[in-house]
Amino acid sequence: MSSIVGQYVNPVIPGFYPDPSICRVGTDYYLVTSSFQYFPGVPIFHSRDLVHWEQIGHCLNRESQLDLERCRSSMGIYAPTLRFHQGRFFMVTTNMNSRRNFYVWSETPDGPWSDPIWLDWSGIDPSLFFDDDGRVYLSGTNELGTNEPHGIYQAEINIETGQLLTERRLIWNGTGGQAPEGPHMYRVHGKYYLMIAEGGTEYGHMVTIARADSPYGPFESNPGNPILSHRSTNHPIQATGHADLVQLEDGSWWAVFLGIRPVSVPFVGRHHHLGRETFLAPVTWSAEGWPVIGDGGKVTEKLPVGAEASLIDKNEFEGNQLQLCWNFLRNPQAGEWSLEERPGWLTLHGSATTLNDIGSPAFVGRRQQHFNCSVSTLLSFNPVREGEEAGLTVYMNERFHYEIALTYNSDTGRKVILRRRIGSLWKVEFEAAVEDSDVILGLEADPSTYSFFYAEPNGERMPFGTAECSLLSTEVAGGFTGVYIGLYATGNGRHCTVPAYFDWFDYKSH
Structure with a gap:
């Protein structure tokens, strides 16, 4: 194990951060x-030790x-790959809203990133491989929804233009698991290694x-496959897959x-319910030249189950930019949010769009x-006006x-509600009448339950019902x-006549 990593706890990036792809530039x-479906897209992180990660931007932060x-939930941006070559970072991905593949590039990881270079390439999970001889290869899955054989396809590409230089051809079917996807190619010890995900996410x-010359x-499948899986176990970490490899300066x-x-x-x-998260594990090489x-093929948390790094993040909404942890649902609409309209507050102008809609609330x-x-x-x-509302959502x-x-409500006036x-x-x-237009809204979460509360200014904190985490789970x-835990406003079918102001947002882990 490299000394720069040391003791750590998995996941190294907790919460909904799936399909990680990594590259090294020197010691970074x-x-x-x-x-x-969230905007900006493709968060990018930086680390010096593989354990402590800081978000430094997004690769996709413009509507162009x-x-x-109208992107359906769980569509949008799939499985990006990040690579660095000759002074440039390249990020290639699929926008499933348009079912098109593209890449962007930047000379600095925090951007600005280029406009998309669109690819004549079907399927999902595109990946780039820069070979030592100057050739660049694009790989990905079969075309979805067709009779094209399942597996990993590849072609040579002109990285300046995105033009394919060779025919797209099937190079490996995988080991027989469903949905062979997420390919990444590496050249190690003179061999070409093709690593993929199988079995569905x-x-x-x-x-x-697999490896080849x-x-x-032709690719030879590792007789020890899979090299990572927790399937058919009671391990506290499940659904492990979609991996990417990185070599450190010390050779590990x-x-x-x-x-x-x-x-x-x-x-x-x-x-x-927290989503698919980013984990880390050491890799060794067998005597036969295969990575383990x-x-x-199993990983641990490194610390006792349930141990998590604490986080205290109180956002005062100062300045004119949101912190990088914040996202919009789909492309935000002009004029519906502001940090400058009332300095020190987040202003939301509720539209007709609600949280129930496939739109941009x-x-x-x-x-x-x-x-x-x-x-x-x-x-x-x-x-x-009837139907105008603003508050806190667990989404x-x-x-x-x-x-x-x-x-x-026209009959009862201003009130706090809890809706599921x-x-x-x-x-x-639940609903309760309140006199003041200022109110603190909040929740306490544990692994199984959300417990909601509210408080009027200088008033007592009032418990306000509970809801199951399991009903918001992927299952x-x-x-x-x-x-996501979000702030929102809506007129429920028409625009709000008044804005909603949020003075601060406090997130604390326990």
Whole structure:
């Protein structure tokens, strides 16, 4: 194990950060993950030790790079690959909203990144490999929804223009697991190694590898495959797969990969709601020249189960830019949010779009990254028309979310509500009249339950109902994302006549 890594706890990037891809530039490490329907897209992180990661930007932060108009949940940006070559960073990915592949490049990892270079390339999970002889190869999956044989396809590419220089050809079918995808190629010890994900990105997920003397094969499958999988085990980390390798300056190798941390609930079973997260494991090489991830294909948390790095993040909404942890749902609409309209506050102008719609509501959210956490915000909002509301949401997708919000009813006036939306069912569980237009809204989370509360200024904190984490899990809600905790405003079918102001947002892990 390299001395720069030392003791660490998995996941190294907790919360919904799946499909990690990594590259090294000198003593610096850079990593990107999928972002699906959220904007900006493809968060990029920096580290000096593979353990402590700081987000430094997004690769896609302009609508010209990332069109998410009417993007369905869990579509959008899939499985990016990050590589560095001759002074440039390249990030290649798929926008499933348009079902097109493209790459962008930048001379600095925090941008600005170029506009997309579109590829005449079908399938998903594109990856780039820069060979020592100057050739550049593009690989990816078969074309989805067709009779094209499943497997990994490859062609040579002109990296300046994106033009394919050779025919696209099938190079490996994998080992027989479903959905061979996520290819990455490496040249090690004079051999070409092709590492992929198989088994689907669920509990049967795994990493397999093959090698050849040529980039086009024929590829010899590792007799020890899979080299990473927790399938058919009771391990607290599950669905391990979609890995990428990096070699350190000292010659050691490491892998980053996705995994989930399911919660077991009596009579419910296993579920995960934080999403697919980024994990780290050492890599050794067998005497036969094959990589081995972790302990014979298994990885641990390194610290006792449940141990998490603490986080205290109070956002005061100072300045004119949101912190990098914040996202919008799809492309934000001009004029619906501002940090300058009321300095020191986040202003949201609620539109007709709601959290139930496949659209762009007035929403600013961040990932839930810890099972045990508390979240609160101070909202100033004076709704005067039926249906106007603003508040705090625990959001998985448009069909599965919870809200604690301030709203208005012509009969009862201003009130706080707790609402749950579960599939086609929704219900306002609790409501309480409030006198003031300023109110603190919040929640306490543990692995199984969200407990909501509110407080009027200088008033007592009032418990306000609970909701199950399991009903926002992937096993129930579907999809590939994880829970966001967000601030929102809506007129529920028409524009709000008054803005919603959020003074601060406090996120603390326990």
